Amino acid sequence: MALPAYAGPLERTWYYSYRVICAAIFLFLIAPILVIIPLSFNAVPFFTFTPEMLSFDPAGYSLRWYRDFVNNPQWIHSLQNSFIVAIASTILATVLGTLAALGLSRPYTPYKSIIMGLLISPMIVPLIISATGMFFFYSSIGLAQTHLGIILAHTALGTPFVVITVTATLIGFDQSLIRAAQNLGASPTTVFFQVIMPLILPGVISGGLFAFITSFDEVVVVLFLADFDQRTIPLQMFSGLREQISPTILAVATILVTFSIILLTTVELLRRRNERMRGMSPQ
Amino acid sequence: MAEAASDPRDVMRTADGTPLKVSIARALRRNRLMALGLIAPLFLFILFSFLIPIVDMSLRSIDNSVVPDNLPRTVEALADWDGENLPPESAFAALAEDLRDGRESREIGKVATRLNYEISGMRGTVMGTSRRVDRIIESGAFKEGLIDANEDWGKPETWLLLKRLSSPYTFGYYLNSLDLRFDPQGAVEAQPEFRRIYVDLFIRTLWMSLLITGLTILLGYPIAHLMATMPLRYSNLLMILVLLPFWTSLLVRTTAWIVMLQSEGVVNSVLVWIGILSDDGRLELIHNKVGTIVAMTHILLPFMVLPLYSVMKTIPPSYMRAARSLGANQFTAFVRIYMPQTVAGIGAGSILVFILAIGYYITPALVGGTSGTLISNQIAYHMQSSLNWGLAAALGVILLGLVIGLYFTYNRLVGVDKMKLG
Numbered sequence: 001m002a003l004p005a006y007a008g009p010l011e012r013t014w015y016y017s018y019r020v021i022c023a024a025i026f027l028f029l030i031a032p033i034l035v036i037i038p039l040s041f042n043a044v045p046f047f048t049f050t051p052e053m054l055s056f057d058p059a060g061y062s063l064r065w066y067r068d069f070v071n072n073p074q075w076i077h078s079l080q081n082s083f084i085v086a087i088a089s090t091i092l093a094t095v096l097g098t099l100a101a102l103g104l105s106r107p108y109t110p111y112k113s114i115i116m117g118l119l120i121s122p123m124i125v126p127l128i129i130s131a132t133g134m135f136f137f138y139s140s141i142g143l144a145q146t147h148l149g150i151i152l153a154h155t156a157l158g159t160p161f162v163v164i165t166v167t168a169t170l171i172g173f174d175q176s177l178i179r180a181a182q183n184l185g186a187s188p189t190t191v192f193f194q195v196i197m198p199l200i201l202p203g204v205i206s207g208g209l210f211a212f213i214t215s216f217d218e219v220v221v222v223l224f225l226a227d228f229d230q231r232t233i234p235l236q237m238f239s240g241l242r243e244q245i246s247p248t249i250l251a252v253a254t255i256l257v258t259f260s261i262i263l264l265t266t267v268e269l270l271r272r273r274n275e276r277m278r279g280m281s282p283q
Numbered sequence: 284m285a286e287a288a289s290d291p292r293d294v295m296r297t298a299d300g301t302p303l304k305v306s307i308a309r310a311l312r313r314n315r316l317m318a319l320g321l322i323a324p325l326f327l328f329i330l331f332s333f334l335i336p337i338v339d340m341s342l343r344s345i346d347n348s349v350v351p352d353n354l355p356r357t358v359e360a361l362a363d364w365d366g367e368n369l370p371p372e373s374a375f376a377a378l379a380e381d382l383r384d385g386r387e388s389r390e391i392g393k394v395a396t397r398l399n400y401e402i403s404g405m406r407g408t409v410m411g412t413s414r415r416v417d418r419i420i421e422s423g424a425f426k427e428g429l430i431d432a433n434e435d436w437g438k439p440e441t442w443l444l445l446k447r448l449s450s451p452y453t454f455g456y457y458l459n460s461l462d463l464r465f466d467p468q469g470a471v472e473a474q475p476e477f478r479r480i481y482v483d484l485f486i487r488t489l490w491m492s493l494l495i496t497g498l499t500i501l502l503g504y505p506i507a508h509l510m511a512t513m514p515l516r517y518s519n520l521l522m523i524l525v526l527l528p529f530w531t532s533l534l535v536r537t538t539a540w541i542v543m544l545q546s547e548g549v550v551n552s553v554l555v556w557i558g559i560l561s562d563d564g565r566l567e568l569i570h571n572k573v574g575t576i577v578a579m580t581h582i583l584l585p586f587m588v589l590p591l592y593s594v595m596k597t598i599p600p601s602y603m604r605a606a607r608s609l610g611a612n613q614f615t616a617f618v619r620i621y622m623p624q625t626v627a628g629i630g631a632g633s634i635l636v637f638i639l640a641i642g643y644y645i646t647p648a649l650v651g652g653t654s655g656t657l658i659s660n661q662i663a664y665h666m667q668s669s670l671n672w673g674l675a676a677a678l679g680v681i682l683l684g685l686v687i688g689l690y691f692t693y694n695r696l697v698g699v700d701k702m703k704l705g
Contacts, residue, residue, distance in 0.1 A: 011613060022509045025502050026524050029584060032539035033531055035549055039542060048547045096325040103321030108314045115322060117694070122333050124690050126642020128659040129337065129679045132666055136343065137336035156333040159325060217532045219645050224666070237534040241541065241649050250542070253535040260530040268526070 033257060040065055040250035047245060065251035075236060075252070082232040084147065086215040089154035093211040096155070097162025098204050102196070104163070105170040116163075123160035127220040130157070135224040145227035153221045158211030165210065169203025169274060202274040206267045213263060337683075344676035347453035349397040350445065353390050354381040358449040361442065366468075370442050375425035378436075378445075379416050386413045400671060401444055401455075401464075408435045440467040456677035481661070481678065488658045491576060492640035496587075496633050498580045503587035503632065504625075511595035522592075529585035537646050540578040544568040544650070570652030578646050583639055587632040594628030627696070634693040638686055658682055 003015050043062040044050055052060025069075050100119060103109060122130060134153050135144065143149035173196075181191045197204075219234040226235060233252065240249050295303040351358050356377035364370045385391030391413050398405035412432045419428030430437040447469050458464055458471060462479040466472045473479070506525070510518040528536060543549045546565045554560045568574060598621065606616035644659035651660070658678060665675035 014613070018505065019509070022506050025506050026521065028502070028581065029528050030524050032536065032543050032581065033528060036535070036539050036542055046547075047542050047545065048552070049549070096328055100322045100325035103318040106314065106318040106321075108311055109318040109322070110315055115326065118334065119322075119325060119329055122329065124638065124686060125337065126644075126659060126682060126686060128642060128644045128662050129340070129683050130333065132662065132675060132679050133336035133338075133340035134333075135666070136672075137339045140339075152332045156329055159329065163325075213530065217534070219534065234532065234534045237538065238645065238649070241534075241538060245541075249538055253532070253538050256532045256535050260532065261527065264523070264526055264530045267530075268523075 093158035101166035154215035161210035162207035165207035499587035507591035574650035575655035
């Protein structure tokens with residue numbers, strides 16, 4: 001919305017002040033995340049900028065907290081746990097969620113909205129309630145304080161994202177392609193891997209990434225279900241922030257921000273690819 | 284086909300001779316079964332890993348089986364008691380035997396804890412008496428022996444409490460969640476002043492969620508509008524500033540706000556450096572309501588911007604130009620033409636943000652102190668510290684009811700299948 005040539009002085013003032021307001025809001029969004037990056041290179045164990053840092057004295061910066069992270073067995077153990085749980089639950093969630101989305105997108109599926117509502121519910125129910133319910137039930141069947149229990153819980157929390165993204169991809173999907181393939185003699189497996197999969201792959205991958213980040217970022221359920229052995233990175237950060245505040249947390253946070261930039265880029269590229277492909281497919 | 288048409292009684296048939304209608308019905312049924320078969324694995328998985336646990340938790344909020352399970356004789360002996368004065372000697376005898384069995388099976392602690400939720404001090408009464416119960420049973424004077432062991436057994440209130448807890452189900456936890464309780468006679472009354480916390484906490488949770496929703500509209504609307512009216516090249520760049528926080532770990536963002544808001548933190552230091560604050564006049568921005576509101580507004584802002592943006596993107600810019608050319612000034616054109624078309628986006632974003640806000644736990648726990656915590660924190664407290672699981676479940680069910688109500692509204696307004704992610 002460029003400023004029109006006929007704009008009066010009042011409109012001109014408003015035009016520029018509006019942009020300043022928007023810039024301030026964007027700053028509010030991004031500044032907290034950017035602030036922690038330089039602080040993670042702090043040479044002293046504080047959460048604040050030291051005078052040396054502000055004067056860009058190299059002595060004020062160090063990799064101390066990154067070394068601390070790498071050399072601390074507790075952090076490394078929770079990093080491993082985070083990846084084990086997140087990868088396992090992502091695979092489960094992606095497979096289950098993609099199948100269900102295919103079923104939900106067929107034209108003659110009965111009770112569609114009720115089923116959809118129930119399948120989406122883990123995303124809607126507040127985490128504290130899910131965690132409470134899972135704590136009671138998983139304890140009674142011996143799944144609490146096991147890796148398997150946390151993987152199953154995270155799978156349940158991650159599937160709604162897969163169902164939603166894959167269903168969205170399938171909206172532009174031409175169902176007659178399936179019939180055409182069957183007509184040409186393809187078996188159901190061939191139809192799935194040769195015709196359906198290549199078309200919905202971007203949706204499946206971005207759904208999987210959502211499931212991954214949901215698990216990788218989840219604290220509340222882990223807080224209720226995990227023992228010391230199953231600690232994940234977010235739980236380690238949570239208890240770190242409550243007990244002893246050390247800039248190691250900022251180093252971990254910086255690593256996680258880098259990680260989320262990579263994930264964001266991947267999802268964004270996939271989304272654009274999906275939009276391009278949908279633009280080409282016949283409506 | 285020609286034959287079929289020549290015979291009016293006959294119907295259309297497929298190649299193998301079955302009527303077309305039957306054949307289509309069969310194909311449709313197979314189609315439906317296929318679809319359900321694809322959905323079934325996930326449905327069963329969600330049922331067992333998620334829905335049954337939630338139902339199981341909900342049942343705990345009315346579960347009251349501790350007393351009937353562990354004091355069965357007492358419950359039976361009290362069934363005929365009219366509640367006047369003290370119960371008959373047989374009830375005392377029953378209690379003594381139940382206490383002995385409970386001590387041997389080590390289950391008596393549960394009864395003690397359960398009674399203690401209702402009358403403070405009952406834990407000591409039950410545990411103390413159970414240690415002396417063998418001697419009372421030997422002596423045969425149950426009533427005197429029990430009252431001698433602890434004078435609480437000589438009070439009708441204690442026995443009324445036991446009688447009231449005899450039923451395996453109770454609404455007591457729900458009453459507690461609403462700052463009510465049963466009086467000794469079993470009528471509903473308000474909790475004493477110092478124990479009334481939950482109604483205030485629910486109101487605070489709703490009020491803060493509403494405030495946070497309002498703030499996200501206030502901050503999200505201008506930037507969504509700016510991005511929607513910009514050329515795509517620039518708006519895609521700005522979108523990254525919205526999506527990066529969205530994809531960043533919740534713990535990282537909460538950590539970031541601790542760094543920003545603490546008394547030696549970035550915000551205070553900048554204000555001191557500019558000269559707005561004196562060095563010893565630093566603001567308390569964290570471990571209170573302000574901390575929770577600021578951090579949660581930041582965390583939930585992308586959930587408002589994304590639906591707003593997708594609605595605004597569909598509004599043709601020519602509408603505004605038409606309004607201007609018909610003589611409306613910029614303000615009138617915006618309020619009368621542009622805003623009404625964005626109401627759907629505001630509604631969708633608001634419900635989403637509100638649903639997420641009322642169930643939030645992690646951020647208030649870390650930056651909320653005592654004045655900035657929400658109902659979720661109280662549920663976690665009862666789960667982990669006070670171990671009053673029935674009350675935690677009752678509070679959870681009330682919260683769940685609120686969320687489900689909002690979810691249906693959201694579904695009506697927007698439809699979950701139209702939810703956009705990223």
